[in-house]
Amino acid sequence: MLANHHFMIRNYLDATITFEKVIAKGGASKSIRKKIIICYVILFQIEKAIHEFLSLIQEDITFITDTNLQDEDCPCPELISEIEINKINFSDKEKKMALGILWLYCDLDTSLRYFEEYHKEYGQNIKINEIISIIKTFKNQIIQEKQ
Amino acid sequence: MDSIAEAVITVDKDFKVTFINDAAERITGFKKSEILGQYCRHFFDSNFCEYNCPIVNVLKSEKNVYDRETEINCNGKGKIPIKLNAAILKDGLNQPVGGVISFRDISALKELSGILKSETNYHGYVGKSKKILNIFKLIDEISDTDAPIIITGETGTGKEIIANAVQTVSKRKSKKYIKVNCSVIPPNLIISELFGHVKGAFTDAKYDRIGRFEFADGGTIFLDEICDLPIEAQPKLLRFLQEGTFERLGESTTRNADVRVIAATNKNIESEIKKGSFREDLYYRLDVINIELPPLRERKDDLPLLINFFIKKYENIYNKKIKDIDAASLEILMEYSFPGNTRELENIIEYSVIRTKNEGTICACLLPNKLRSKIKCKGKSEITEDLHNNELIELLNKYQWNRNKVASVLGIDRTTIWRRLKSMGLEK
Known part of the structure; x- marks a missing residue:
């Protein structure tokens, strides 16, 4: 609950520390993992973010894609815009991963585009390949359901 | 929960509102339908939301928050001052699952305390007339002395409030302050009450007991209704005032106490002496500093101020918002002689506030019967029939065509005057 407050007021460092304590006690709910991914991204811990992100979308990708940005007070839109205009300074490689992660909370296609750009420019990465595969499979499912 | 006056809001682990009672809805102006399921800070936007959230404080300190003063954002009312309590809601495993905040609106209290701190309010005594301001000045001037004081004035003039003010500004303000009403203690017990007794001093004296003077040692004693002090007790008080010494009843040991004496009476002391x-x-010993409080009829300038003060006071007590007191009521009160002085005025205002509808105006028909027996308060429907056009024009002329003022005097709505003028072709 304390971590949620830190997250809500965009205090990502304290939120991460508190979430990690909860996770260490075995309380890693999907809701906590969904939030800690964002925290890791913004704290430049991209490897940790990718690891947690992959783990969550393997389990339930809809938990991220179904995010109601307004109801959940999701900070992704504001973070994305700051990263895209380089207000938050990532290397280009990390930037693509960060945006790929954060866009999945907002828009599946843009997320996929960033991960594919990463793949195209920086070559093989097992985790990124896996992420692209899960997103594509999910996208196809949606298309098929619509048809 | 909906029947209590205290506002209650609960939030879940994500700080989304899960419950809001009727009182919270009324105070904040937010409807349940718009606030439930939303983040609390998005609505209340208090100055503590980000870095001093009371629920977070409880989570961190594991101690509940009591009576914290802050402000919250209200729908259409801007920020209002509140006092809140906060606690954590836990599940069966003692894990936090949410929080509960209860609070109350303290706007009226704040307003009242603002009045209390104003220049026209001297430690609870309200007034701005020359006589009263001179008394305030005198009390300030004597704040450094320990000299006895006698306060005289008719019943209801506020002698006790002035005694309290004297004590509050004195150098003994942090010491004991004992109040004794000489008229309520049986004459045969008063010496024992004031100076104490030893075991066996009289039939029921089973133990030694200290008196009020000994108990007040280092501080102040207020002897109200001093003229009711039995004549046989007066030499003991006189001796205490002269020497600071006394004996407990039934004892020969002389004791000392350092007590400042403030006395008060509503009687004419000279005639009591005669x-x-x-x-x-004793009178001359007490009469080092004499504060004579004027009756209310001699300080009518203070009436509007006092009326406003008491309206605010009782608005808060009865949880009402009173717009004003109308001109007719004010006129009646200005004409009245107030034999019971300020206490009587306070009772009148309390009565009228009780009878006035929330967000209404105190009108003449809501004053106590004794004041309005000869007054016919015109109801809204009567005005159009009773009042002739020329009388209305006369009134408008009298008040420089201030329709609000005329409406207030007549106890009707401004639009009624507008309609009448329109029917007369005097309003577009």
């Missing part, structure tokens, strides 16, 4: 019920030497 009657032989009050010792002249």
